[in-house]
Amino acid sequence: MADKHIDEISGVETTGHEWDGIRELNNPLPRWWLWTFYATILWAIGYMIVYPAVPMLTDATRGMLGYSSRGELLADLAGAKAAQGVISDRIASASLPEIIADPQLNQFATAAGAAAFKVNCVQCHGSGAAGGAGYPNLNDDDWLWGGDVDQIHQTIAHGIRSTEDAESRVSEMPAFVDILQPAEIRQVAAFVVSLTGTPNDAAMVEPGKQLFADNCASCHGESAEGNREFGAPSLADAIWLKVNGESEIAAQIRQPKHGVMPAWQARLGETTVKELAVYIHALGGGE
Numbered sequence: 001m002a003d004k005h006i007d008e009i010s011g012v013e014t015t016g017h018e019w020d021g022i023r024e025l026n027n028p029l030p031r032w033w034l035w036t037f038y039a040t041i042l043w044a045i046g047y048m049i050v051y052p053a054v055p056m057l058t059d060a061t062r063g064m065l066g067y068s069s070r071g072e073l074l075a076d077l078a079g080a081k082a083a084q085g086v087i088s089d090r091i092a093s094a095s096l097p098e099i100i101a102d103p104q105l106n107q108f109a110t111a112a113g114a115a116a117f118k119v120n121c122v123q124c125h126g127s128g129a130a131g132g133a134g135y136p137n138l139n140d141d142d143w144l145w146g147g148d149v150d151q152i153h154q155t156i157a158h159g160i161r162s163t164e165d166a167e168s169r170v171s172e173m174p175a176f177v178d179i180l181q182p183a184e185i186r187q188v189a190a191f192v193v194s195l196t197g198t199p200n201d202a203a204m205v206e207p208g209k210q211l212f213a214d215n216c217a218s219c220h221g222e223s224a225e226g227n228r229e230f231g232a233p234s235l236a237d238a239i240w241l242k243v244n245g246e247s248e249i250a251a252q253i254r255q256p257k258h259g260v261m262p263a264w265q266a267r268l269g270e271t272t273v274k275e276l277a278v279y280i281h282a283l284g285g286g287e
Contacts (some may be wrong), residue, residue, distance in 0.1 A: 012025045014026055096274060104258070110275075176215065177255055
């Protein structure tokens with residue numbers, strides 16, 4: 001006992017270890033803590049025996065129960081798919097108006113279409129379907145090819161100018177660089193701008209109006225209201241798909257840009273295309 005050192009401040013016996021004049025107090029862990037620690041070790045050993053636990057080169061120990069979280073997930077997904085299968089089959093066999101008229105089918109198709117849209121369509125049309133330069137906004141009521149659910153379905157299924165689908169919608173605005181003189185192109189652009197705004201030179205509007213009637217009205221309409229048979233946009237609503245501004249409009253007349261939308265039916269299947277059509281029609285701009 002005489003050889004044991006007692007710390008003067010705490011009154012606790014030290015272990016006899018000393019580093020640079022610092023002594024270690026002999027404070028053993030509480031018994032309850034030690035027994036808890038031993039219990040966790042036993043639990044870990046039991047877990048390794050019962051459940052998959054030890055990784056190996058190409059696999060892992062299976063455990064006595066043969067449990068697999070991946071297998072459990074696959075079983076849950078299979079159950080959910082089976083539960084959805086009945087409604088999916090009904091959507092596959094129903095017409096689009098029938099789907100919209102049935103509250104259960106409409107709700108399911110809208111939710112499924114929203115999921116399919118996020119995977120396949122947001123890259124061009126945006127996460128909120130608001131579009132962008134060269135990509136149409138699907139929330140408004142400005143539709144190149146028509147905005148009822150059947151026309152939307154046709155566009156999604158067969159695409160626009162898609163070389164992969166014989167039924168794809170096709171329209172080509174000609175390049176007027178070899179048809180009109182540069183001054184005439186500027187006049188047409190001034191007239192188009194005058195429909196919704198103020199052109200740079202008001203004197204160019206009247207000659208531009210006549211040039212428009214002679215060269216553009218056959219597709220865009222006499223009042224520039226557009227023509228859905230050709231996919232020709234309305235020029236009188238201040239909604240611009242590819243250009244905005246007088247100089248850009250002139251450039252589009254001179255050498256037009258033509259976008260391409262893929263045909264989705266062969267990729268996604270008829271049921272998913274129906275769901276997409278119902279979802280897009282429900283965004284607010286559907287007719």
